[in-house]
Amino acid sequence: MNAVVSEEAGAGGGAAAAAAAAVTLEELRKKMADFARERDWEQYHSPRNLLLALVGEVGELSEIFQWKGEVPKGLPGWEERETEHLGEELADVLLYLVRLSDMCGVDLGKAALRKIDLNARKYPAGPGCRPSKKGAHCSDDTGDRRDDCGDVVAVVRADEIKEEHAS
Ligand SMILES: Nc1ccn([C@H]2C[C@H](O)[C@@H](COP(=O)(O)OP(=O)(O)OP(=O)(O)O)O2)c(=O)n1
Secondary structure (H helix, E strand, O other): OOHHHHHHHHHOHHHHHHHHHOOOHHHHHHHHHHHHHHOOOOOOOOHHHHHHHHHHHHHHHHHHHOOOOOOOOOOOOOOHHHHHHHHHHHHHHHHHHHHHHHHOOOOHHHHHHHHHHHHHHHOOOOOOOEEEOOEEEOOOOOOOEEOOOOOEEEOOOHHHOOOOOOO
């Protein structure tokens, strides 16, 4: 996103900040749908095109961290323009993800809640759970079988787990 866009967004910062505090995925979905329709860009927003655009934005996001070495949480020492740029690239990734989900007929919020639920069942919290390069090693109640290193060797089908967020 270029500097002009950033400055224009900054001019309306108060209203934008107030709106952002309560933003929902549904609002973003509608705004992206309006954005595409008003420009007659719906023809370009195919799932494949959106996926490629999303990956491109992930690349732009990665460039911000490229060659920096490990970056502490909170990004201490970063200049304001750097964190603003980071926000723009994160937003691009989110917006394309929201639009891609919409064009695929996937309710992203619902899917995310369901996945969090699946994650919690796969990696239950507790004393037996410790972080590792592979995520977390711990016994689970999903029925997944793990080897001695904690790697899953047989996965229980996600659709076998009762959905609690179904409408
Ligand atoms: N066909 C398009 C093109 C853009 N956008 C929207 C979604 C993204 O939020 C943003 C991406 O715009 P750019 O392709 O101009 O990418 P950047 O903003 O990252 O600019 P640049 O690549 O010049 O840094 O605009 C869109 O919905 N559909």
